[in-house]
Structure formats: C-alpha cells, structure tokens
Amino acid sequence: MELIVLAIKDIFRRKGKSLYLLIAIVIPVAILSTILLTFDNADSSLSTLASKFGFTLIVQPKNIRVDKISQIGVNTQEYIPEGVIADVERIVRETIRNPKDKVITVVRFYQEDDLLIGKAKVSSVVAGIDFKTELEAKPSWKLTSGRWPENDQEAVLGGSYASSRKVSLQDTVTLGGSEFKVAGILQNYNSSEDYMVFAPFAVIQKLYNKSGFVSVINIQNVSLDKDKKMLQTAVAEINKNIPNIMALSPQQFSTMKYALLKKSLKFLMAIVVATIAVSIFSIFNIVTSVLYSRIKEIGLLKSVGASRSQLLTIFLSEYLSIGLMGGLIGYPLGLIMTYLLDSLLLKLGAGIKINILYVLVALLVGVFCSLIASFYPTYRLSKIKITDSFRSQWEG
Amino acid sequence: MSEFIETKGLKKIYHVGGQKVEALKGVDLEIAKGDFVVFMGHSGSGKTTLVSTIGGLTRPTEGTVLIEGNDIWKLNDKQLSHFRNRKIGFMFQSFSLLPTLNVLNNVVMPAIFSTNSERKDTEALKSKAISLLTDLDMKRKVNSFPSELSGGEQRRVAIARALINDPEIILADEPTGELDIRTEREVIDIFCQINKTYQKTLIVVSHSLTWLEKAKTIIVMKDGLIFKDLADPVEAIMEGVCKS
Ligand SMILES: Nc1ncnc2c1ncn2[C@@H]1O[C@H](COP(=O)(O)OP(=O)(O)O)[C@@H](O)[C@H]1O
Ligand SMILES: [Mg+2]
Numbered sequence: 001m002e003l004i005v006l007a008i009k010d011i012f013r014r015k016g017k018s019l020y021l022l023i024a025i026v027i028p029v030a031i032l033s034t035i036l037l038t039f040d041n042a043d044s045s046l047s048t049l050a051s052k053f054g055f056t057l058i059v060q061p062k063n064i065r066v067d068k069i070s071q072i073g074v075n076t077q078e079y080i081p082e083g084v085i086a087d088v089e090r091i092v093r094e095t096i097r098n099p100k101d102k103v104i105t106v107v108r109f110y111q112e113d114d115l116l117i118g119k120a121k122v123s124s125v126v127a128g129i130d131f132k133t134e135l136e137a138k139p140s141w142k143l144t145s146g147r148w149p150e151n152d153q154e155a156v157l158g159g160s161y162a163s164s165r166k167v168s169l170q171d172t173v174t175l176g177g178s179e180f181k182v183a184g185i186l187q188n189y190n191s192s193e194d195y196m197v198f199a200p201f202a203v204i205q206k207l208y209n210k211s212g213f214v215s216v217i218n219i220q221n222v223s224l225d226k227d228k229k230m231l232q233t234a235v236a237e238i239n240k241n242i243p244n245i246m247a248l249s250p251q252q253f254s255t256m257k258y259a260l261l262k263k264s265l266k267f268l269m270a271i272v273v274a275t276i277a278v279s280i281f282s283i284f285n286i287v288t289s290v291l292y293s294r295i296k297e298i299g300l301l302k303s304v305g306a307s308r309s310q311l312l313t314i315f316l317s318e319y320l321s322i323g324l325m326g327g328l329i330g331y332p333l334g335l336i337m338t339y340l341l342d343s344l345l346l347k348l349g350a351g352i353k354i355n356i357l358y359v360l361v362a363l364l365v366g367v368f369c370s371l372i373a374s375f376y377p378t379y380r381l382s383k384i385k386i387t388d389s390f391r392s393q394w395e396g
Numbered sequence: 397m398s399e400f401i402e403t404k405g406l407k408k409i410y411h412v413g414g415q416k417v418e419a420l421k422g423v424d425l426e427i428a429k430g431d432f433v434v435f436m437g438h439s440g441s442g443k444t445t446l447v448s449t450i451g452g453l454t455r456p457t458e459g460t461v462l463i464e465g466n467d468i469w470k471l472n473d474k475q476l477s478h479f480r481n482r483k484i485g486f487m488f489q490s491f492s493l494l495p496t497l498n499v500l501n502n503v504v505m506p507a508i509f510s511t512n513s514e515r516k517d518t519e520a521l522k523s524k525a526i527s528l529l530t531d532l533d534m535k536r537k538v539n540s541f542p543s544e545l546s547g548g549e550q551r552r553v554a555i556a557r558a559l560i561n562d563p564e565i566i567l568a569d570e571p572t573g574e575l576d577i578r579t580e581r582e583v584i585d586i587f588c589q590i591n592k593t594y595q596k597t598l599i600v601v602s603h604s605l606t607w608l609e610k611a612k613t614i615i616v617m618k619d620g621l622i623f624k625d626l627a628d629p630v631e632a633i634m635e636g637v638c639k640s
Contacts, residue, residue, distance in 0.1 A: 002508060003508060006494075006496070006497075006508070009496040009497070010496060012496075013495065013496045297494060300488075300492060300494070301509070302453075302477070302480070303451075303453060303480060303486045303488075304480065304481065304486065304505060304506040304509060304557070305477050305478065305479075305480045305481020305482070305506055305509040305510060305561075306477060306509045307473055307474045307477035307478075307509070308473050308477075309473075309474070310477070310509055385453075385454065385455075386448070386453040386454070387444065387445070387448045387453050387454045390488060
C-alpha cells in the first residue's frame with residue numbers, strides 16, 4: 001500500500017464533495033477549452049476559406065461590414081459601377097509591369113430574392129456569372145450532374161441547394177418572374193456557393209434593373225500570387241485611386257474577420273479568469289471544510305509517523321488527481337460546447353478535432369485550480385499539532 | 397547511565413484565548429525499560445499532555461524528554477515522525493482507525509510512512525499483521541471495515557497496529573475509556589501479555605481502577621505535577637486523587 005492509495009480511497013469515500021470539487025474544476029476548463037477551440041476553428045476555417053477562394057485580389061463595395069457577410073466578396077446590398085473594372089485592371093497591369101502575364105477578371109452580380117420552385121417560395125442568393133471566364137479562373141469547378149448552361153434561360157444550382165430543396169435537372173425555377181431550366185448541379189465545396197443559384201451574368205443584371213453594376217470584381221494573377229509585396233502595392237494603389245470601393249486580398253479578408261473575433265478575445269478571457277477565480281475560491285472553501293472534518297484523521301496519521309511532507313503528498317495527490325480528472329472531463333465538454341456553439345451560432349464549420357496542446361492546457365488549468373486552492377489549507381493543516389487535532393474532535 | 401525514558405523540568409503552557417493554562421509545571425520523571433506505568437489523576441491534571449510530550453506529539457514549553465538519552469524535541473519534523481513511527485505505538489481513546497481501510501490495512505498503515513526498507517516487503521508485513529491479529533483473536537475480521545467492528549474489536553485492531561513496527565514503547569491514553577468492564581478486562585490482559593511476552597514498555601493513562609491491579613508502577617498527577625509515586629494502589633485510592 002502506498003500513500004497514493006490512501007489518497008484515492010479518500011476521493012471515493014467523500015464522493016459528494018469530490019464531485020463538487022470536480023465540477024468546480026470542470027467549468028472553467030470547459031469554458032477555456034471552448035474559447036480556444038472556437039478561435040482555432042475560426043482561424044482554420046478562415047484560412048481555408050481564403051485559400052479555397054482561388055483569387056488573388058478582390059474589389060468589393062466600400063461600406064459592407066465584414067462581420068455581416070459569411071464569405072468574402074459575397075454581398076447583396078451594395079454595388080460597384082462597371083466602369084471601375086477597367087480602372088482596376090489598369091492598376092493591376094501597371095503594378096505587375098509584365099504584358100505577357102495573364103490577368104483574369106471575373107465579375108459577379110449577387111441578388112437576394114425569393115425563388116419559385118413549383119409553387120414554393122424559397123429565399124435564395126442568386127449569382128449572375130459569366131460561366132466561361134469563371135471556369136477559366138477556376139478549372140476545378142465541377143458539376144456532379146448535367147452540363148454548363150448553353151443559353152440565357154438556363155441555371156446551375158449549388159449542390160446543397162439542390163439537395164435540400166429537392167430540385168433535379170430539367171426542373172424549372174422562377175427568378176424575378178423569369179423561368180430558368182436547371183442545366184447542372186455543382187459539387188459541394190463547403191462554401192456559401194453550395195447554397196447559391198447561378199445564372200448568366202447579363203440576364204440576371206438586367207432582371208434586377210442593375211445594368212452597369214456589379215457586386216464584386218475578382219482578379220486572378222500569378223505574379224501577384226507569388227509576390228506578396230507586389231500584391232500589397234496593387235491593393236493599396238486601387239484603394240488610393242478608386243473611390244467607394246475596397247480592394248483586399250483574401251488573406252487580408254481573413255485577418256480582418258479574425259480581428260473582430262480577436263477584439264472579443266479580451267472579454268472572453270476576462271470571463272475565463274473570473275470563472276477560474278470563482279473556481280479557486282470554491283475549491284478553497286470545500287477543501288478547507290473537508291480538511292477540518294479530517295483533523296482527527298490527520299492527527300492519527302501524524303501519530304503513527306506521517307511526516308508533514310508525507311501528509312502533503314497524500315492530500316495534494318488527492319487534489320492533483322481531482323484536478324487532472326477535471327481537465328480530462330472539461331476538455332471533451334469544451335469540444336461539445338464548441339460544436340454546439342458552432343452549429344447553432346457561429347457556423348464556422350467546426351469539426352471535432354483533438355488538439356494535444358489544448359488537452360495539455362486543460363489538464364494544466366485543472367491541476368492549477370485544484371492545487372492553488374488546496375495548497376494553503378493543506379499546508380496549514382499538515383502543521384496542526386497532533387494533540388490539538390484530537391481535542392478539536394472531542395470538543396465537537 | 398540515564399534511564400530509558402527521562403523527563404527534566406517539563407513544562408507546558410497552553411494559550412487559550414489570551415489566557416495561559418499551565419498544564420505541566422515542571423515534571424521530572426524516569427521510566428525504566430520494560431516498565432508498565434499507569435498514570436492516574438483528575439481530569440485536567442495534565443496526564444494527556446505529559447504522555448504526549450513523551451511520545452513526541454506535543455512540544456513542551458520548557459524542559460527535555462530523553463529517550464535512551466536522546467532529546468526527542470531537538471529532532472526535526474522528519475526525524476520526529478520517524479521516531480513516532482519506529483519507537484512508539486500509540487493508542488487513543490476513541491478515533492484510532494481509518495474508516496477507508498479494512499482491518500488488515502489499518503494495521504499495516506504505519507508501515508507506509510516508515511522510510512525503512514522493511515516497508516517494501518509488503519508480504520512479510522502482511523503476514524506479521526495477520527499473526528498479530530491472530531494473537532488478538534481477530535483473524536476472522538482481517539477484511540472487515542472499522543464500522544463493522546465492536547468497540548472491543550476496534551481496540552484490538554488499534555493494539556495490533558501499535559505493535560506492527562515493533563516499537564519499544566506503547567503509549568495508550570485511556571485506551572479502555574468507552575468500554576464495558578468485561579471488554580476492558582480483555583484489553584488489559586492483552587496489555588499485560590504485551591508487557592510480558594514482548595518486553596515492551598507500557599505507558600497507560602486511565603481513570604479506571606482495573607488497571608491498577610496489573611500496573612508495575614502507578615503515577616498520580618495533580619495540577620500539572622506528579623503527586624506521588626504510590627507503590628500501593630490502595631493508598632492511591634485512599635489519597636482520593638483517583639477518580640473512581
Ligand atoms: N491543546 C490544548 N489547548 C489548550 N489547553 C489544553 C490543551 N490540552 C490540554 N489543555 C489544558 O491543559 C490542562 C491539562 O489537560 P490534559 O493534559 O488533557 O489533562 P488530563 O489528560 O489529565 O485530563 C487542562 O486544563 C486542559 O484544559
Ligand atoms: Mg486526558
């Protein structure tokens with residue numbers, strides 16, 4: 001039998017109190033893990049989003065709030081005059097100074113509208129695009145069924161859109177009073193495009209009385225992709241010379257969106273610190289009361305030869321194990337909370353990932369709370385005089 | 397040559413709420429090896445304090461406790477713990493068993509605190525515990541928990557534990573305090589046996605007269621001092637200092 005055995009037996013003897021201690025540790029650990037994991041998800045989902053986007057530079061209307069849009073470039077409120085396109089292209093070419101280097105410009109027009117599928121009205125985002133240039137810029141864009149549109153009254157649906165609305169090839173959907181036949185259905189790319197309806201650019205622009213306006217201008221260019229400094233120059237030049245638009249690189253977009261999350265980080269961390277403080281306070285109280293109820297036991301252990309350091313070993317290993325257990329339970333709880341938070345609120349597309357570093361953080365925080373709070377009462381009681389400990393029991 | 401146990405000018409002052417209580421007022425005492433000493437005296441006369449200063453449980457305010465010539469109150473916490481662990485077997489009136497451990501483990505318990513190499517040999521330790529428990533007629537209960545034992549049985553387990561490290565001194569503070577007379581006699585008989593067969597020095601505090609018959613030495617305490625060494629227990633009763 002070892003000292004640790006005594007400790008473990010005590011944990012199980014005082015199940016109620018141990019459980020209480022465990023909860024006091026699990027709560028801050030779970031909250032901290034949730035925050036860490038959520039930030040992690042935000043980080044990775046934004047950077048995959050940026051890399052998935054496939055464009056070097058985008059130009060969007062100036063006054064859209066980054067936090068209000070789910071994906072870079074996709075907004076249905078503000079528009080840019082078509083004249084800007086030529087200006088943007090000119091600045092890009094001036095920046096790269098290599099006439100052989102190909103610059104692909106892809107413009108899109110977005111509109112939010114109720115779509116008629118049969119008799120059902122479905123609120124949808126409609127994208128007017130030029131299929132040819134779009135495919136030139138994104139050769140990886142694939143259909144799972146059907147073909148690309150061959151005339152002005154054909155449309156392509158995002159994969160999730162088609163499956164959730166149960167729309168099939170050759171069905172007819174009605175946009176702004178005009179009928180379109182579903183020519184093809186896109187693969188899912190885990191982006192907002194999965195939920196969009198795509199139709200020919202000019203037709204859509206006219207349909208919504210927005211001739212001469214676009215929602216976003218995307219530029220694809222290899223030189224700018226390779227040279228981050230040159231890209232920055234291009235972005236800065238466009239922003240300087242063209243009013244009412246905002247040029248940015250997808251990378252910048254992620255950083256901007258992330259910055260918003262970061263702003264709330266301080267506040268969230270304050271919450272974590274507060275819960276840790278509350279946790280330490282409650283653990284301190286529980287441990288103190290438990291130890292006082294164990295005074296007689298402490299006296300007995302000392303009388304049979306337990307030294308102060310051995311007593312500290314017994315009690316601290318008891319609280320150490322509870323701290324570790326708290327970390328081990330708190331982390332998966334944090335994972336579940338992250339998942340719920342994401343699927344109900346944030347929609348960053350979080351998956352359940354085990355992050356070893358965060359598991360360690362969870363364990364450390366659990367142990368920290370438990371040991372910090374229990375050290376003082378344990379230390380004080382290990383110094384109690386043996387005869388006092390017996391008397392205290394006899395006297396009540 | 398000093399005595400086996402010797403106290404010199406032992407004083408103990410407790411501070412209770414700003415007030416001083418002088419529990420020991422300068423006790424000089426000698427106890428020979430193999431003695432069977434019973435301390436008697438009124439409640440509050442300082443018996444517990446004296447015995448626990450001798451056992452390394454209560455630090456005296458003044459004076460020395462010499463065991464085999466060594467001043468135990470000059471030891472540090474670790475050394476003193478080791479002293480309690482190896483040299484002394486304690487028995488207290490009430491609480492003396494850990495509720496989480498069964499009888500066998502309660503008996504073996506002091507060994508887990510011993511820094512000696514002996515403790516590594518758990519099997520030897522266990523068989524020693526079982527043989528002690530067998531001597532005390534407790535073999536059937538090795539796997540029981542303290543809550544399942546009667547008062548007398550709990551006392552026997554405590555005795556077995558006091559003996560497990562083979563200490564030279566057994567200190568018992570009112571070990572039969574709550575027991576009925578029959579059980580008390582049984583426990584006293586066991587103590588006599590321990591004294592005879594194992595040659596242990598026994599130091600017992602008790603109010604009860606039953607102990608007097610068996611004791612080799614009787615020490616009566618009064619107001620923090622040794623009242624008198626009384627060879628004849630009857631005399632002690634006549635003096636009226638023993639509570640009956
Ligand atoms: N831990 C203590 N704190 C304060 N006073 C104590 C303590 N232990 C004993 N005393 C006081 O010291 C005196 C002697 O007590 P004690 O040694 O327990 O006597 P006895 O065992 O003979 O009853 C009493 O007045 C008691 O109240
Ligand atoms: Mg007493």
